Amino acid sequence: MVLLGAPGAGKGTQAKLIEERRRIRQLSTGDILRSAVERGTPLGRTARSYMDAGQLVPDEVMLDLIRETIGSGAYGSGFILDGFPRTIAQAEGLDRLLADMDSGLDAVISIEVPDASIIQRLGDRCTCEQCGELYNLSSRPPKKPGVCDRCGGGLVRREDDAPQTVARRLEVYHRQTEPLKAYYAERRLLRTIDGDRDVESIYGDLEKAWGPGGWELDLQAGG
Numbered sequence: 001m002v003l004l005g006a007p008g009a010g011k012g013t014q015a016k017l018i019e020e021r022r023r024i025r026q027l028s029t030g031d032i033l034r035s036a037v038e039r040g041t042p043l044g045r046t047a048r049s050y051m052d053a054g055q056l057v058p059d060e061v062m063l064d065l066i067r068e069t070i071g072s073g074a075y076g077s078g079f080i081l082d083g084f085p086r087t088i089a090q091a092e093g094l095d096r097l098l099a100d101m102d103s104g105l106d107a108v109i110s111i112e113v114p115d116a117s118i119i120q121r122l123g124d125r126c127t128c129e130q131c132g133e134l135y136n137l138s139s140r141p142p143k144k145p146g147v148c149d150r151c152g153g154g155l156v157r158r159e160d161d162a163p164q165t166v167a168r169r170l171e172v173y174h175r176q177t178e179p180l181k182a183y184y185a186e187r188r189l190l191r192t193i194d195g196d197r198d199v200e201s202i203y204g205d206l207e208k209a210w211g212p213g214g215w216e217l218d219l220q221a222g223g
Contacts, residue, residue, distance in 0.1 A: 002081045004180060005111035006173045008118040008125070008166065009195050010202060013134060014111065015082040017203050025075050029062055029084040032069050043068060063093045070101065078106075086177045091184070108184040111195035111202065115170050122166050126155040139198065 001024075003011040015026040036044030037051070043065050047057045062084065069075065085091040098104050113121075124137040130153030135142050142148060146155050160169065184190040193205045 001078070001106055002085070002108040002184075003111065004108060004177070004184075005195060006113060006115070006118055006177075007169045008122040008161075009111045009113045010199065011082045011111060013199055014203060014206060015080045017199070018080055018206060021207075024078045024080060027066070027069060027075060027079040027081050029066065029081075032065050033057065033062070036065055059087075059090050059093055062090070063097050066094070067097050067101070070103075085180065088179060088183055091180055105189055107191055108180075108189045109206065110181055110190060110192045112192055113195040115167075117196050118170065119163050119166050122161040123163060125161050126157050128153040129156050130154070 003015055005011045012028075015028075018024055019026045033044075033047055037048045038044070043061060047061050047065070050057050050061070066084070070079070081094075085094050095104075121136060121139075124139075126135050126137065127133070128135075128148035128151060131148060131151045133148050133150045134140075135148075135155060142155060147153075148155060159165070181190055181192075193202060195202055
């Protein structure tokens with residue numbers, strides 16, 4: 001499954017809940033990229049050469065990392081892609097990769113949240129500097145201010161969550177990534193969910209979709 005949505009729509013939160021409750025692993029391209037670079041694998045060294053030069057890691061390298069990760073057997077029960085693909089070219093590359101592996105996507109779920117809500121939501125967001133756990137001071141605050149419930153680490157606000165920066169990130173999303181909704185709707189894979197609600201309500205829709213009968217939730221394909 002691919003989770004789509006603007007930055008701050010809650011994709012990462014929902015992916016972690018599915019992973020914990022359904023044992024379907026989250027495949028974060030950011031995590032596998034960092035891991036490959038830290039371990040110094042051949043692909044990690046290739047990626048690092050671009051990063052050290054201040055360049056974006058090419059789609060081909062990212063797709064090879066995904067192929068390597070899926071091929072390891074660690075994702076035999078399925079996976080959730082969060083944050084990839086971001087462009088039509090990446091989606092086409094992912095389709096080819098999965099076809100080569102005799103696999104494919106079951107569904108693409110777009111979590112829909114208005115821009116104004118995202119700007120407010122990200123302004124209230126903070127992250128544990130040790131384990132990366134996310135909190136929202138309005139909707140999901142830590143039990144103790146400034147301290148992570150999970151590991152006790154300190155909570156920090158990301159510079160790219162400032163309102164002006166978020167607005168620019170949303171512009172990029174609407175221009176580059178939102179066209180993926182039409183791409184996947186044409187392939188009858190797209191489902192949309194109202195993400196401007198509490199975490200458990202959104203997860204409830206996802207849980208129904210992962211029910212025994214498959215994608216049972218009556219979501220409007222194509223939005």
